[in-house]
Amino acid sequence: MKLVHYQLKHPYTHGRIGVVEKDTVIDLHATQQELLKQQKLPSDSVIIPADPRLFFQRAKVHIKEAEALMVQMKNHTTSHVFKRDEVILETPSANPSKIICVGTNYADHVKEMGSELPEHPVLFAKFHNALIGPEDAIYKASATEKLDYEVELAVVIGETATKVSEEAALDYVAGYAIGNDISARDLQKRTSQWLQGKSLDHTTPVGPWLVTTSELPDPSNLSIKSYVNGELRQSSNTEHLIFDIPHLISFISNLMTLEPGDIILTGTPDGVGFALNPSQFLNDGDSVTLEIEQIGTLTNRVVSS
Incomplete structure (x- = not known):
């Protein structure tokens, strides 16, 4: 899995965590919210942070969650997919302490x-x-x-x-x-x-x-x-x-x-x-x-x- 820290160009967004697949970026947090809604589960159970800084505070845990989500999405669709030219990529680890x-x-x-x-x-x-x-x-x-x-x-x-x-x-x-x-x-x-x-x-x-x-x-x-x-x-x-x-x-x-x-x-x-x-x-x-x-x-x- 290729993780990215990205921003949308229009409308501008603060940095978010996504996954690169071919020439697209999939937003992890929003996609998980959407999947829970499709499954009629409470959206407050979303566990993958949108903020890259929060994501990397528990990186190994959230990576496993993201990988499981991407497996689930093989049988679902998401509207939170962006073309590469619609986003700006930032440094993957947003705020390293060292x-x-x-x-x-x-x-x-x-x-x-x-x-x-x-x-x-x-x-x-x-x-x-x-x-x-x-x-x-x-x-x-x-x-x-x-x-x-x-x-x-x-x-x-x-x-x-x-x-x-x-x-x-x-x-x-x-x-x-x-x-x-x-x-x-x-x-x-x-x-x-x-x-x-x-x-x-x-x-x-x-x-x-x-x-x-x-x-x-x-x-x-x-x-x-x-x-x-x-x-x-x-x-x-x-x-x-x-x-x-x-x-x-x-x-x-x-x-x-x-x-x-x-x-x-x-x-x-x-x-x-x-x-x-x-x-x-x-x-x-x-x-x-x-x-x-x-x-x-x-x-x-x-x-x-």
């Missing part, structure tokens, strides 16, 4: 950046100000001349995880999306701490939807690519992660509690603009397309801000 990023997690990327293979996952943070949706523009701030792209598999946590084992780690995942860990290399590298180059306003698209674990149970062998203006820049596979997804979830949850809706950006492969000869950074008007097998594509345009 955006945790993993650096130097593909060996070839470690080599091209002149770094050493890490003994432990290299963690840093982004903040909510950086997060944007799949249809938003990436801002190129005047503070940087070296804005770079990084395709990454994004993991969204589905229930509270504290000190979980690697064996149990994937049980805590709501699903997977595509993330672009946009980096201002000049700001990132002027100090030993990366934060200032990693959390500029309006720079980190995540989307276009969340593919739930029932549809994507194993993230360990997925093709991962990036393109700038149609030119292939990065091409690898998640099988080449130095620290795989179960290890990352276990490692992080033994340091801090992961909460539903939290996002983990798991690292980028080689081929970033900084490491090309000569380096090639993003400029106003550039189009960046990211592609991960079994998830889809994410395309954002760069604009000067």
Whole structure:
């Protein structure tokens, strides 16, 4: 199942939770209300929230409810279906408490950046100000001349995880999306701490939807690519992660509690603009397309801000 956080264009609506099927978006809350009415059951028994923030507070529970609803709808019809061009897609996890990023997690990327293979996952943070949706523009701030792209598999946590084992780690995942860990290399590298180059306003698209674990149970062998203006820049596979997804979830949850809706950006492969000869950074008007097998594509345009 592909979950989306969407808004209607006309009339405008606040963000709601839906499911993508082919070229349509189905509203979960309204569809459940409609089904209950068809079955002559009280509508106040609706249990799937309309608000994405409430949905992700109990993501694993509500995903199961949504999957059951979609099975029921095979024998029913709903009027709460919208064409893709009638909606705007937002970041699937509407208000994550944490955006945790993993650096130097593909060996070839470690080599091209002149770094050493890490003994432990290299963690840093982004903040909510950086997060944007799949249809938003990436801002190129005047503070940087070296804005770079990084395709990454994004993991969204589905229930509270504290000190979980690697064996149990994937049980805590709501699903997977595509993330672009946009980096201002000049700001990132002027100090030993990366934060200032990693959390500029309006720079980190995540989307276009969340593919739930029932549809994507194993993230360990997925093709991962990036393109700038149609030119292939990065091409690898998640099988080449130095620290795989179960290890990352276990490692992080033994340091801090992961909460539903939290996002983990798991690292980028080689081929970033900084490491090309000569380096090639993003400029106003550039189009960046990211592609991960079994998830889809994410395309954002760069604009000067």
